[in-house]
Amino acid sequence: MSRRPIILAAGGTGGHMFPAEALARALMARGRTPILVTDLRGKAFGEALPDVQVERIPASNGGAGIGAKLRMMVDLVRGTAEARRLVRRLNPAVAVGFGGYPSVPTIFAAQSAGIATVLHEQNAVLGRANRLLAGKARLICTSFEEVQGLGAADGQRIIRTGNPVRADIQALRDAPYPAPVPGGPLNLLITGGSQGASIFGEVVPRAIEMLPDDLRYRLKIVQQARAENIEVARKAYYEMGIDNELATFFKDMPHRLAGCHLMIGRSGAGTVAELTVAGRPSILVPYPHAMDDHQTANARAIAAAGGAWIMPQDEFSPLVLAEKLKALMADPSALSRAAQAAAAWAIPEAADHLADRVLALADGAGA
Structure with missing residues (x-):
């Protein structure tokens, strides 16, 4: 059994870091x-896993303009040189x-070091970084059954x-869905990713205002809102008595x-994973501006499984909502059925499944 360390390389955002953290725990x-x-x-994992060693190398994803692209190339060259030294040292x-x-x-x-x-x-679309590296990867582990960008040869x-x-x-896997009852309260959770989303602060209050009084007063709303939208939304709910x-x-x-009982939000990979688990x-x-429109592909997979409903942003209006x-x-039984479908689609033991595959390769690498 190999006791050499296992490197986890991840971009700095939560969508990459949370699964890396979960694998680190499993390992x-x-x-x-x-x-x-x-x-x-x-x-880094910070307080969550303070004992995990962290190494940092230069890297950037470029951006608009020649200057940003030049910085990306410089960082890529520097980062690769440092990564080579790091891989030799850590083995x-x-x-x-x-x-x-x-x-x-x-x-x-x-x-390059073998x-x-x-x-x-x-995501349901192979990311650009992974696309660059997929050709020489020994194994490609996915969250979705079908991933655009991977072919039959893979x-x-x-x-x-x-x-x-x-x-x-x-841990929520063991928390039963609180099935709503006819005529009873409905708890709405509205999120918009780590930074919130203005469209939810604009559309949701106006949609609720269109509901008949007997429906509106059954709602309890927990909403993440951007700082510039929060007071307007709070005032609207207050005036409606929500x-x-x-x-x-x-x-x-x-x-x-x-x-x-129902979440309204984006369809990033982390959000989809958490909802379904x-x-x-x-x-x-x-x-709509996600790289390669991967959020639409994510949402379609969950909707096809029966666990969600999709509303493209250009159709997400107060009236439609x-x-x-x-x-x-x-x-309300439709919500319960969707909850069951979402749970059935998920793989709650994903960290252990990923750890099994990684350790099979590690043990094959020798001590």
Whole structure:
């Protein structure tokens, strides 16, 4: 059994870091040593896993303009040189890439050194960083059954492990869906990603205003709103007499998710994973400017499984949302069926499944 460390290379955003953190926990529970490699600005696991060693290398994803692209190229060259030295020093048994441009130099360096590499793709569309690295990866682990950008030739290297989630989200698997009853209260949770989304602060209050009084007063709203929208939305709910709680960020999202009957939000990979592991139905409004429109692909997969309803942003109007809420409040059993379908689609043991695959390669690499 190999005792060499296992590198986890991830971009600094939560969508890449949360599954990396979940895998790190699973590896440590089995007595293995994960080492996180991210960029200079990327968040580490921090208080969640303070014992995990963190290494940082230069990396950037470019941006608009020649200057940004030049900086990206310079960072890529510097980052790759540092990653090569890092891989030689650490001598990992396996390197696991979670996407994001900060993962590219490290996984490329590992592949160049003959180290076995695993890629984890969180979305239903293969990300650009993983696309660059997929050709030499020993294994590609996916969250979705079908991933755009992977072909039949990749079939033997692809396995659906699911998308690992945080422990406090996985614990919701044992929290039964609080099925709404006809004529009873309906708890709405509205989120918009880590920074919120203005469209939810604009559309949701106006949609609720269109509901008949007997439906409107059954609602309890917990909503994440951007700072510039929050007071307007709060005033609108107050004037309608709606029980509400608004904030720019909720630190106790697992608790909020546990108590909701319906979530309205984006369809990033992390959101989809958490919703389905928890078994909560949703109205998904994909972010239209997401890279390669991956949020639409994510949402379609969950909707096809029966666990969500899609509303493209250009169709997400107060009237359309109001009509959907009316229909669901008239037939709460539809919410319960969607909750069951969402839970059935999920792979709650994703971190352990991913750890199994990584450790199989690590043990094959020798001590």
